[in-house]
Amino acid sequence: MRQQELIPHLFRTEFSKITAVLCKHFGIDHIELAEDIAGETFLLAMETWPYKGAPENPSAWLYVVAKNKAKNYFARAHMFREKIMPELKQTNDTPAPEIDLSDKNISDSQLQMLFAVCHPCIPAEAQIGLALRILCGFGIDEIANAFLSNKENINKRLFRAREKLRAEKVAIEMPEAAAIPQRLNAVLTTLYLLYNEGYYSESQDAVIREELCVEAMRLTKLLLDNPLTNTPAVNALMALMCFHASRLPARKDKNGALVLYQDQDESLWNRSLIAEGACYLHAASQGTALSPYHLEATIAWWHTNKEDTPEKWDNILQLYNRLLQLQYSPVAALNRTFALSKVKGNAAALPEAEKLGLSGNPYYHALLGELYQGIDNQQALHHLQQAWHLSKTLPEKQTLQQKIDHLPTT
Amino acid sequence: MDEFMLIFRHEDGKKIASPEQMQIWMKATMDWIGGIAAQNKYVLGNGLLFDDARVVHHNKMVTNGPFGEIKETLGGYIIVRAESADEAASFAKDCPILGGEGNTVEVRKIIREKDMHC
Numbered sequence: 302m303r304q305q306e307l308i309p310h311l312f313r314t315e316f317s318k319i320t321a322v323l324c325k326h327f328g329i330d331h332i333e334l335a336e337d338i339a340g341e342t343f344l345l346a347m348e349t350w351p352y353k354g355a356p357e358n359p360s361a362w363l364y365v366v367a368k369n370k371a372k373n374y375f376a377r378a379h380m381f382r383e384k385i386m387p388e389l390k391q392t393n394d395t396p397a398p399e400i401d402l403s404d405k406n407i408s409d410s411q412l413q414m415l416f417a418v419c420h421p422c423i424p425a426e427a428q429i430g431l432a433l434r435i436l437c438g439f440g441i442d443e444i445a446n447a448f449l450s451n452k453e454n455i456n457k458r459l460f461r462a463r464e465k466l467r468a469e470k471v472a473i474e475m476p477e478a479a480a481i482p483q484r485l486n487a488v489l490t491t492l493y494l495l496y497n498e499g500y501y502s503e504s505q506d507a508v509i510r511e512e513l514c515v516e517a518m519r520l521t522k523l524l525l526d527n528p529l530t531n532t533p534a535v536n537a538l539m540a541l542m543c544f545h546a547s548r549l550p551a552r553k554d555k556n557g558a559l560v561l562y563q564d565q566d567e568s569l570w571n572r573s574l575i576a577e578g579a580c581y582l583h584a585a586s587q588g589t590a591l592s593p594y595h596l597e598a599t600i601a602w603w604h605t606n607k608e609d610t611p612e613k614w615d616n617i618l619q620l621y622n623r624l625l626q627l628q629y630s631p632v633a634a635l636n637r638t639f640a641l642s643k644v645k646g647n648a649a650a651l652p653e654a655e656k657l658g659l660s661g662n663p664y665y666h667a668l669l670g671e672l673y674q675g676i677d678n679q680q681a682l683h684h685l686q687q688a689w690h691l692s693k694t695l696p697e698k699q700t701l702q703q704k705i706d707h708l709p710t711t
Numbered sequence: 712m713d714e715f716m717l718i719f720r721h722e723d724g725k726k727i728a729s730p731e732q733m734q735i736w737m738k739a740t741m742d743w744i745g746g747i748a749a750q751n752k753y754v755l756g757n758g759l760l761f762d763d764a765r766v767v768h769h770n771k772m773v774t775n776g777p778f779g780e781i782k783e784t785l786g787g788y789i790i791v792r793a794e795s796a797d798e799a800a801s802f803a804k805d806c807p808i809l810g811g812e813g814n815t816v817e818v819r820k821i822i823r824e825k826d827m828h829c
Contacts, residue, residue, distance in 0.1 A: 619738065622745030626753055634749035641742070653746050 308350065311359055312343055313512075316438035318407045319367045324435065325410040325473045326371070326400055329417060332435065332463050338374065342367045364402040371400050411436060412523050412530070413473045419488040422469045427462035428491045429498065434459060437516040443509055447498055475529065485530060489538055489594070492517050496542050511549060518542050536585035537594035543578030544601035547571040559696040567607050575605045596624040600636075614643035631657075635664050639671075647672045663691035667701065674708070682708055712792045714754055714821040715799035717806065719786040722813030739807035747791055747802055756789030783815075796820060 316339050323335035342363055356362040418431045426448075433439040433447070445455045476484045499513025521539045524530040551569035554560050582598050600620045603613050621637035634657050642650035651672050659665035670685035682705065689701045728736065740758075747753045761784065764776040786808060793799040796818055803809075803816040 618745070619741055622741045622748070625745055625748035626756075629748060629751040629753075634751070637745055637749050641746075653749065656746075656750050658750060 307355055307359065308343065308347055311346075311363065313438050315360055315363050316340075316343060317436050318411065319363065319402070320435050320438070321410040321414045322400065322402055322407055323367070323371060324414055325406075329466050329471050329473055332466070334374065336435070338367060338370045341370055368400045368402065408523060408526065410473070411520075412527055413475055415488055415520060415523065416476055416484055417466065417471050417473045419484070419491045420466065420469065420471045421484075421487050422471070423462045423465050425491065425494060427458050427465075428487075429495050430455060430458050431462050432491060432495060432520070433513075433516070436520060437512075439516075447502060447509055447513060449502075478529065481529060482532075485524075485532065485535070488524070488530075489534060492521050493538060493594070495520075496545075500545055514542070514546055514549065518546065533585045533588045533590055534592040534594050536581045537592055537598045540578045540581035540585055541594055541598040541601050543574045543581060544598065544605055547574040547578070547605065558699065561700065562604070562607075565607075570605070578602070578605075591627075593624055593628045596620050596627070600624075609643070611644070614640055618644050631659050631662055632664075635659070635662075635668055639668060642672055647674070647676060651676065661691065663688045663693075663697070666691065670701075670704065678708055678710070712794060713823075714790055715793050715796065716788050716790050716819050716821055717799065717803050718788045718817040718819065719806065719808045720783045720815045720817060721786045721808065721811065722783055736807060739810075743805055743807055744789060746805070747789075752792045752802070754790040754792060756787065758787035759785050761786075786814075790821065 319339040319342060320335050323338055324332055327335055345366055346359075346363060350356075414436055415432070418435060419428050423431070430444055430448070433444050434441075439447075441452050441455050441459075445452050448455065475481075496514055496517035499510045499515075499517065502510045502513070518539070521535065521542060524535045525539060547570050548562075548565065550571060551565040551567070552560055560566075578598070579602065582602060585595055585598065600617055603617050603620075606613065618637065618640040621633060621640055624633050625637060638650055638654045638657065641653060651669075654665075654669055654672055657665060666684040666688035670681050670683075670688055673681035673684060685701055685705045685708070689698055689705065692698050692701060744753060744756060761776070766774050766776065768774065791799055791802055793802065799818045799820075803818050806816045808814045809816060
């Protein structure tokens with residue numbers, strides 16, 4: 302790996318490890334301190350490596366520096382206490398405890414941080430932001446880019462979230478066994494949203510979007526590697542992520558524009574990811590609990606076969622029927638209606654589509670535009686134009702414009 | 712928004728359907744419920760088995776199943792959210808059990824705490 306690629310790469314993989322271990326070590330009160338020390342460690346690498354050359358084992362170098370910085374901090378904090386609070390002089394000199402950057406402690410700390418960050422006391426958006434910062438090593442700029450927001454807002458959001466964690470005295474530890482199922486639900490929601498943020502994000506930066514997906518999968522893997530959290534629902538979520546991720550290479554054309562599912566080149570789909578997803582889905586079928594992830598993963602599995610068969614759409618429709626009973630979402634409602642049109646035809650699906658009550662949603666109008674084609678092209682045009690107006694991204698607008706242009710004029 | 716129970720009444724619970732018929736009926740019911748759920752108006756629901764049913768009478772006598780003595784039997788119910796009984800009835804109109812002659816769907820508003828005090 303070339304020098305200029307080495308540091309960003311290490312930053313991605315090592316920043317979060319160092320931060321998680323230090324956080325665990327210092328406690329939730331000192332999240333910023335952990336981030337600062339990890340940040341300073343990389344700053345030192347950026348300042349020295351270009352001149353002296355990268356060390357032989359860059360990760361080990363970073364760990365030593367981070368440990369030393371943490372030790373120095375303890376020493377400084379100790380001196381500070383002595384100066385301003387002389388009465389503390391009598392207390393025993395506690396030596397700075399050793400920071401443990403072993404693989405085991407790194408993954409334990411990251412898993413515990415994941416539970417802490419996904420504590421129900423902080424709003425979902427802030428959970429994702431914190432996870433990106435602390436567990437995925439994303440910079441504030443990158444998070445702002447991913448959320449289509451600005452640096453200031455993200456900083457504020459993270460600041461409030463950290464304050465909340467402190468105020469609620471959230472411990473960096475695994476929840477008690479009895480509390481795991483419920484806390485795990487919140488963790489899975491965050492990972493699911495994090496993944497979707499990458500997969501469906503409106504951000505233009507394709508690289509960042511893919512990294513969001515990769516990071517969500519890495520964190521889900523962390524859960525699967527621990528027997529306490531290797532549950533059917535986690536396996537189902539992982540299967541879902543694998544199936545979707547298999548299409549990432551086919552979703553972009555040469556110019557970076559979005560390629561719709563039906564226009565994708567199947568030969569670009571990642572077959573080994575699809576096979577991996579099938580293994581996770583199989584593992585997810587142990588036990589009796591049926592989570593929304595099970596249903597979504599099974600739907601995604603049907604989509605790994607591009608050929609349209611009555612059996613495929615029949616199954617997808619039934620799966621969406623069940624998914625909506627478990628958990629309503631506008632996306633599921635729209636997809637269910639699309640599946641209905643595939644099974645029963647546009648004319649049968651139209652009245653159901655009209656009842657969805659999602660008139661502010663561009664995808665709702667895009668669906669109606671699709672269903673009205675050949676039945677009432679005037680209405681089709683009207684809804685495609687509505688969708689065009691409501692849609693927020695250029696690739697979407699381009700796709701809709703093409704549909705408008707191809708609409709037969711009657 | 713109020714909650715309404717849609718109660719499926721079958722004229723004759725003893726009619727035996729073939730597995731194929733059952734599957735078609737199940738799918739139609741799931742499509743019907745899916746359509747309500749897609750409007751975010753489905754709350755919950757349950758099908759009721761005709762087999763292994765009991766009726767407990769006034770004198771605590773227990774008989775097997777409601778059939779024979781009661782003309783109509785319950786086949787299941789769902790609970791929906793709706794603005795009015797009319798809207799709830801409009802959901803009921805599409806219920807597949809209405810395909811069976813003599814079957815009905817009863818629409819009843821569910822009592823809430825505030826209704827109890829008036």
